[in-house]
Amino acid sequence: MKHGIIEWLTSTDHKHVGTLYMCTSIFYFFVAGLLALVIRAQLSQPEMTLVGPHQYAQIFTLHGTAMIFLFVVPFALGLANFLIPLQIGAPDMAFPRLNAFTYWLFFFAGLTIFSGVFVNGGAAATGWYAYAPLSEISVSTGGGQDLWIIGLVMSSISGILTAVNFITTIFLYRAPGMTMWRLPIFTWEMVATSLLILMAFPSLAAVLAMLFIDRHFGGQFFDATAGGNPVLYQHLFWFFGHPEVYIMILPFFGVISEIIPVFSRKPIFGYTGLVLSAFAIAGLSMGVWAHHMFTTGVVNNAFFAAVSFLIAVPTGVKFFNWVGTMWRGSIVLTTPMLFAIGFMLNFLIGGISGVMVASPPIDFQAKDSYFLVSHFHYVLGGGSLFAIFGAIYFWFPKVFGRMLSERLGKWCFWLLFIGFNTTFFVMQFLGVMGMPRRIYTYPALPGWGNLNLIASIGSLIMALGVLVFVWDVVTASLSHKHAADDPWGGYSLEWWTTSPPPEYNFTSLPPIRSERPVFDAKHPELARSNVS
Amino acid sequence: MRSVRPLLASCLVLCTAGCGIYALPAGATTQAQVLHQDWTVFTLVGLLVAAIVSGLIVFPLLAWRRRRDDYPPQFRQNTKLELIYTIIPLLMVVGLFAVTYRDEVIVEHLSARPANTVDVLAFQWSWRFHYAGTAINIVGTPNAPPQLVLPVDETTRINLTSSDVNHEFWVPAFLFKRDAIAGVKNSFDLRPIRVGLYRGRCAEFCGFDHALMTFTVRVVSQAAYGRWLHAGGK
Numbered sequence: 001m002k003h004g005i006i007e008w009l010t011s012t013d014h015k016h017v018g019t020l021y022m023c024t025s026i027f028y029f030f031v032a033g034l035l036a037l038v039i040r041a042q043l044s045q046p047e048m049t050l051v052g053p054h055q056y057a058q059i060f061t062l063h064g065t066a067m068i069f070l071f072v073v074p075f076a077l078g079l080a081n082f083l084i085p086l087q088i089g090a091p092d093m094a095f096p097r098l099n100a101f102t103y104w105l106f107f108f109a110g111l112t113i114f115s116g117v118f119v120n121g122g123a124a125a126t127g128w129y130a131y132a133p134l135s136e137i138s139v140s141t142g143g144g145q146d147l148w149i150i151g152l153v154m155s156s157i158s159g160i161l162t163a164v165n166f167i168t169t170i171f172l173y174r175a176p177g178m179t180m181w182r183l184p185i186f187t188w189e190m191v192a193t194s195l196l197i198l199m200a201f202p203s204l205a206a207v208l209a210m211l212f213i214d215r216h217f218g219g220q221f222f223d224a225t226a227g228g229n230p231v232l233y234q235h236l237f238w239f240f241g242h243p244e245v246y247i248m249i250l251p252f253f254g255v256i257s258e259i260i261p262v263f264s265r266k267p268i269f270g271y272t273g274l275v276l277s278a279f280a281i282a283g284l285s286m287g288v289w290a291h292h293m294f295t296t297g298v299v300n301n302a303f304f305a306a307v308s309f310l311i312a313v314p315t316g317v318k319f320f321n322w323v324g325t326m327w328r329g330s331i332v333l334t335t336p337m338l339f340a341i342g343f344m345l346n347f348l349i350g351g352i353s354g355v356m357v358a359s360p361p362i363d364f365q366a367k368d369s370y371f372l373v374s375h376f377h378y379v380l381g382g383g384s385l386f387a388i389f390g391a392i393y394f395w396f397p398k399v400f401g402r403m404l405s406e407r408l409g410k411w412c413f414w415l416l417f418i419g420f421n422t423t424f425f426v427m428q429f430l431g432v433m434g435m436p437r438r439i440y441t442y443p444a445l446p447g448w449g450n451l452n453l454i455a456s457i458g459s460l461i462m463a464l465g466v467l468v469f470v471w472d473v474v475t476a477s478l479s480h481k482h483a484a485d486d487p488w489g490g491y492s493l494e495w496w497t498t499s500p501p502p503e504y505n506f507t508s509l510p511p512i513r514s515e516r517p518v519f520d521a522k523h524p525e526l527a528r529s530n531v532s
Numbered sequence: 533m534r535s536v537r538p539l540l541a542s543c544l545v546l547c548t549a550g551c552g553i554y555a556l557p558a559g560a561t562t563q564a565q566v567l568h569q570d571w572t573v574f575t576l577v578g579l580l581v582a583a584i585v586s587g588l589i590v591f592p593l594l595a596w597r598r599r600r601d602d603y604p605p606q607f608r609q610n611t612k613l614e615l616i617y618t619i620i621p622l623l624m625v626v627g628l629f630a631v632t633y634r635d636e637v638i639v640e641h642l643s644a645r646p647a648n649t650v651d652v653l654a655f656q657w658s659w660r661f662h663y664a665g666t667a668i669n670i671v672g673t674p675n676a677p678p679q680l681v682l683p684v685d686e687t688t689r690i691n692l693t694s695s696d697v698n699h700e701f702w703v704p705a706f707l708f709k710r711d712a713i714a715g716v717k718n719s720f721d722l723r724p725i726r727v728g729l730y731r732g733r734c735a736e737f738c739g740f741d742h743a744l745m746t747f748t749v750r751v752v753s754q755a756a757y758g759r760w761l762h763a764g765g766k
Contacts, residue, residue, distance in 0.1 A: 224715030
């Protein structure tokens with residue numbers, strides 16, 4: 001047993017590294033979820049005093065920071081770590097030791113950020129985007145803000161190195177026959193994601209380094225009284241921050257594009273268009289950052305609105321790809337498929353409300369209100385989170401060699417789906433009625449107490465869904481029933497090898513003549529050669 | 533029973549998408565009336581898209597559930613269809629952009645001769661309203677929020693800035709907010725159309741008492757406003 005733990009902690013095997021990434025990120029999901037429950041308890045009624053303003057600010061800062069930087073992104077990177085070499089028929093990543101290094105950097109980044117809880121003045125309390133001058137030392141004097149900065153710089157370096165590893169691996173380590181145009185969609189989405197990381201994360205590291213210099217070495221970058229400019233912080237932060245949104249969703253477009261074809265028993269519809277749309281989204285997402293700054297009065301709103309609207313087009317294309325894949329298929333609603341459907345329905349609302357707030361006149365009312373809170377939770381909670389659960393239910397047998405229960409999985413899905421929509425549905429009302437985000441208390445205005453109570457009840461339903469999931473994982477881990485190598489009738493190469501895969505992944509490979517070689521090998525009568 | 537669940541799910545989606553028009557306050561300035569139009573257009577288009585796309589997602593679940601262990605036709609693409617479903621959304625967003633651009637130009641228009649000018653200073657954690665050309669200077673605290681007095685049917689220019697961290701001036705009934713940033717002077721016009729009392733507040737997180745950084749706006753008749761100015765803001 002001891003040998004086993006040491007082997008895991010010192011491993012450079014991409015499957016071990018990927019699994020560590022995913023498990024660590026799920027841990028932070030639980031932590032950030034508990035923080036969200038405290039937020040919902042505090043806001044469940046007007047004038048509550050469960051936590052004070054100082055604690056509340058730390059709680060929402062840590063909730064946002066953990067969900068984004070320690071859960072959604074690292075889960076995506078972990079899943080990609082596990083899957084990319086398997087999907088392209090490679091024995092490991094191009095740089096296995098660098099890979100292990102990125103995980104440990106991320107591991108200590110999380111500890112660094114949360115260690116702020118123990119220092120004088122508490123953890124960072126300036127929100128997940130820590131606008132200067134609020135985050136300057138003159139206002140935020142505590143060491144928690146510094147630990148937050150250092151942790152995020154570590155996590156951005158970890159992300160950059162991971163992206164380098166992914167791109168190198170995908171470009172150079174594909175098995176014979178695996179041409180670029182036969183890559184599974186998930187791997188393609190990770191190419192686009194990695195390019196975005198390489199372009200966006202340096203900006204995050206830069207702006208945080210500047211903030212650190214401001215705080216400790218008299219930098220004056222963002223101090224208006226000394227010739228600096230607070231708006232510069234916003235530009236640099238959102239130059240990272242908006243691509244970050246797509247770094248958190250493109251991998252999950254990939255997940256959905258793997259799940260839907262398998263449970264529709266059809267090839268993905270419009271493969272080429274789906275790949276091109278990923279790169280269109282990635283490219284456009286580099287030119288929309290100032291739509292977070294429509295109300296600053298110092299950006300060209302028309303330009304950034306136009307580019308933001310354009311992103312809706314390739315995103316819409318993906319929806320039609322998924323619908324086309326299900327069209328006239330042979331659909332079976334397993335748990336991963338349910339989560340994929342839930343993803344589409346939730347993300348649809350996130351996308352539509354996204355087009356709304358991309359219009360500056362609407363943003364003038366919606367920005368910094370609960371309408372916006374609802375919008376981005378529909379993208380990241382209804383979208384990414386549902387895809388993460390879909391991914392867990394889909395690949396759990398491959399990662400751990402155990403099946404999760406379909407019965408519990410469906411309970412988990414319906415509790416999460418109903419709870420999620422109960423919580424975030426009503427926030428749209430609250431937002432337009434004038435409730436701003438990040439307030440720890442609110443007066444008893446007509447309707448506010450009731451709507452907030454509904455949102456809080458929804459969060460408890462979600463928590464119940466998460467408990468069902470935990471129960472499911474525990475019982476599956478304790479069971480002695482081994483999962484089949486290919487329990488779903490999968491398409492890509494990870495389903496060719498054992499569950500879990502052996503060291504170096506494969507003892508043999510099927511011929512690779514399309515993007516779904518395993519399907520081709522098992523159904524030669526339906527196979528289509530894709531020799532170009 | 534099986535087929536009821538997706539239907540329920542899609543109804544939920546439609547309701548959710550449908551809350552665009554809902555609780556939006558009727559705009560209390562001429563600018564807000566334009567903003568309200570923009571909301572309405574986007575909400576209706578959004579509802580339509582939500583209805584069509586969620587229908588497209590749910591329909592296959594009802595129509596093509598696996599009943600036998602068979603394999604359906606393995607079609608992969610349809611270039612004409614793919615072009616259509618790329619071009620239609622493109623045309624839609626071009627149209628939405630046109631609406632947005634038209635409305636934004638109106639909302640952001642600055643009158644050449646505003647009847648009144650108020651310099652608004654945001655600070656941790658309240659506001660100072662200074663009426664230009666007068667000695668009226670209203671300063672609030674978190675526990676005693678200040679009141680901004682505006683005349684009805686007259687244009688008031690607001691010059692907004694901050695003396696410390698970023699803040700944001702928001703009057704929900706005006707459907708409008710604007711950042712207060714140190715070193716930046718933000719100007720916009722408000723032309724209230726209804727006498728009344730409105731809530732205002734800071735919308736950008738600005739530290740621990742952000743939640744208490746509120747103010748009120750009292751819109752009064754022009755005659756009453758004249759008297760108020762004359763009395764030195766009493």
